[in-house]
Amino acid sequence: MSTDTDFAAALQHKIDFKTKPLGSLGRIEDLATLIATVQGTLSPQMKTCELTIFAADHGIAVEGVSKFPQEVTRQMVLNYLADGAGANAFARAVGAEMKVVDAGVAGAPFGVAELIERRIGAGTKSFLHEPAMSAAECDRALDEGRRLGAESLADAVAYGEMGIANTASAAALGHKLTGVGLDVLVGRGTGLDDDGLTRKRKVLEAAVARTGALGPKEALAEYGGFEVAMMTGAMIGAAAAKKVVIVDGFIATAAALAAMRIAPATRAAMVFSHRSEEQGHGALLDALGAEPLLRLGLRLGEGTGALLAWPLLKAAGEMLNTMASFDDAGVTGPQ
Ligand SMILES: O=C(O)c1ccc[n+]([C@@H]2O[C@H](COP(=O)([O-])O)[C@@H](O)[C@H]2O)c1
Numbered sequence: 102m103s104t105d106t107d108f109a110a111a112l113q114h115k116i117d118f119k120t121k122p123l124g125s126l127g128r129i130e131d132l133a134t135l136i137a138t139v140q141g142t143l144s145p146q147m148k149t150c151e152l153t154i155f156a157a158d159h160g161i162a163v164e165g166v167s168k169f170p171q172e173v174t175r176q177m178v179l180n181y182l183a184d185g186a187g188a189n190a191f192a193r194a195v196g197a198e199m200k201v202v203d204a205g206v207a208g209a210p211f212g213v214a215e216l217i218e219r220r221i222g223a224g225t226k227s228f229l230h231e232p233a234m235s236a237a238e239c240d241r242a243l244d245e246g247r248r249l250g251a252e253s254l255a256d257a258v259a260y261g262e263m264g265i266a267n268t269a270s271a272a273a274l275g276h277k278l279t280g281v282g283l284d285v286l287v288g289r290g291t292g293l294d295d296d297g298l299t300r301k302r303k304v305l306e307a308a309v310a311r312t313g314a315l316g317p318k319e320a321l322a323e324y325g326g327f328e329v330a331m332m333t334g335a336m337i338g339a340a341a342a343k344k345v346v347i348v349d350g351f352i353a354t355a356a357a358l359a360a361m362r363i364a365p366a367t368r369a370a371m372v373f374s375h376r377s378e379e380q381g382h383g384a385l386l387d388a389l390g391a392e393p394l395l396r397l398g399l400r401l402g403e404g405t406g407a408l409l410a411w412p413l414l415k416a417a418g419e420m421l422n423t424m425a426s427f428d429d430a431g432v433t434g435p436q
């Protein structure tokens with residue numbers, strides 16, 4: 102194919118001449134366009150999906166910004182490894198492989214063979230008082246993520262996260278990257294009550310006032326988490342390796358925003374799976390110009406929403422590759 106325009110025209114022809122009224126597969130046609138464009142072929146492969154869950158702890162948890170205690174991060178990592186979490190159930194249901202990465206869970210290393218050990222530290226510092234991590238730690242997290250993203254052999258990669266208090270981190274990061282107010286971006290996370298929400302807002306107002314305007318890497322180091330920064334790197338690495346990147350909920354979307362700011366080409370590989378119930382997710386999606394595929398009232402994280410979008414991508418690939426065309430099916434096309 103000589104130019105991008107020729108490729109786009111040939112792809113549109115292929116989709117339009119499938120045996121269906123023009124445009125009648127709606128957003129599945131958009132997904133088919135995205136898949137083919139990411140892989141640079143009119144016959145892309147969309148057979149395998151891999152979920153990677155990045156887990157880490159957050160120093161800001163000591164400020165009482167989550168309903169749950171920090172040790173739940175560690176317990177959930179063990180739950181993933183025991184095949185017991187929501188993400189495991191959904192991965193089984195949609196036929197996705199699942200990997201778990203310790204990006205920096207508080208306490209000692211797990212020392213478990215099935216866990217991918219990429220610890221940047223034993224949790225971040227409290228970003229109320231100081232940067233969550235150093236610039237060097239942030240670079241390491243991004244690099245480890247990039248490598249993991251590039252190494253994946255799957256056609257599509259879904260990224261999930263687990264980290265108590267990471268909705269606080271994502272709200273602060275989202276605020277610094279978009280300028281959207283904390284009144285919009287701060288939500289109940291795992292289920293804070295009204296008093297908890299008021300407290301979380303106050304903590305975050307004080308935390309973001311500590312710094313001025315920040316670039317994406319600075320914002321990640323100041324307010325991100327090890328799992329958020331590693332997921333950001335993974336999105337960049339996977340997109341560069343021509344993988345379709347399925348973006349999950351509120352925290353994953355904050356990582357997607359950082360990834361797009363660091364490496365703008367990453368945006369073209371992203372599929373936004375769902376709109377989470379977490380207050381503020383809609384505003385981050387708007388900032389990305391993203392229209393998510395599903396709205397199911399999810400607010401779990403772990404990549405659960407991303408997994409549910411995988412069958413739609415698979416269907417889009419199958420449509421493009423195996424559905425008959427008016428060109429050769431003996432079906433009369435539009436007059
Ligand atoms: O993905 C989402 O939209 C989402 C929304 C709310 C909560 N979560 C999950 O809940 C945890 C963060 O909630 P919190 O209240 O501890 O900040 C973290 O482990 C996330 O995976 C995830």
Ligand SMILES: Cc1cc2nc[nH]c2cc1C
Nearest residue numbers: 169173263291401402403
């Ligand atoms: C139980 C539990 C499971 C989770 N999965 C992702 N975030 C979570 C937070 C909690 C509290």
